[in-house]
Amino acid sequence: MKIVTYNVNGIKARLPRLLEYLAEERPDVVCLQEIKSTDETVPAAEIREAGYGAIWHGQKGFNGVAVLARGQDPVERLRGLPGEPEDDHSRYLEAAVETPAGPLTVASIYLPNGNPRPGPKFDYKLRWFERLADRARDLLAEEGATVLAGDYNVIPRDADTFSVRAMAQDALMQPESRGAYRRLLAQGWTDALATRHPAGGPWTFWDYQANSWPQDHGFRIDHLLLSPPAADRLTGAGVDRDYRGREKASDHAPTWIELGMTLSS
């Protein structure tokens, strides 16, 4: 089964691309970020007509995450991360879905960008990271199949960017950001794309500016983290990068994993 994370950068502006993707690839589960819509203004009918059940954690203007599942309604498990009651950003939505190999937990994650750095936005990013790590620890303890999918706004390795120099001062590549990501992985999570692409990349994001896409100046910031029972089922991982080159594209491309249908012994 195919599980996708896709930062759409506005679900209303991206609806033709998203519907096209659902029709062409028929992914089983899709985690969306930056829907930039409230629960009321999201194009729910079109998604449902495409054959997908969906739950949303929306917000007016920016942020917003969703979980879509083909032929079923995801069951909401958690909406927003605990630990900072005054945080009103919609960046986390966790759900349970059914698979032929049993239940699967998926989370759609939109981690704060953190620029400019230093400053309150960078501090917020690091605090949010710790709150995510607390939740991730609880999920691992359940010992089920879990996928933490989303836009982490972290370039984990130097080989995950077209230019270390261009990004050196960016919040996406700071030691604190990488350290938080590495500590999360050290809990026992598998970075699916990194495992399948040890030499670096593939890119998941190309800036709209500076002619980045034609020059392939991208980096890898959208990640799917797998609990051990999920990692045991990993059979492939990649980026559907041609969607980045289509008309009215998001600056991110859909990033996916393939999980085997049966549990390995």
Added chain:
DNA sequence: ATGCCTAAGCCCCTTAGA
């Protein structure tokens, strides 16, 4: 050193993104 481009709110400029 700066802006490069895009979406959305609000209404044609500002905020935010990465």
